[in-house]
Amino acid sequence: MSELPDDDGYRGPARLRVGEREFAVTVDLRGHFQPIDGYYRWYGRVSADQELSAALAGRKTPATLTTPQGSASGELSDPDPWDRYRVMGTSTPPFTVLTELDAALEV
Template sequence: MSEHEEPEGYEGEATVVVEGEPSRTARAVLGARFDPLAGSVVWSGRIALALPARTRLELTTPHGSGPAEATESDPWGNTRVTGVGRPPFPVELLDGAAEV
């Protein structure tokens, strides 16, 4: 991907599961990119749900699930999340890849 291309992503409803708590549904805006320094795909975005920083969670979209971590909250009650590896949404750069 060149520096001028938009990252691939997902915008829609997601289910958020934090260990020991009931699942919750939230609006999510997520994007993914390959990080050459890490040697893997990194995905991140915001969910319309307030969670403390460093909370580990499982994020599920209609396309799949993936582990993530809450990194910060904004003044509007959204939480920034980040994950590494195959994201829980389709990403063209991974099509045909067996493992990330």
């Protein structure tokens, strides 16, 4: 698993802190800038994890997600039918965001 090329996002290992507990998880994250309110919104899925599911029991809860690229506070919502929790946050994401300037410098 690795970073996603040519796209804002991250796919790979992460640490998820919920209350006093920390979980080693795998995530698939994306994000976009919302020009109407000026915020960056990031979101994604946490791969199914039995320990996380047992701890949350399907409840929405605040969490901190840390990847090799950064850390951010967000919220976990109820799981999908495959027991993958959705994670979302506002402002600085836990991954590197490419800008138009970054893309121009790579050419």
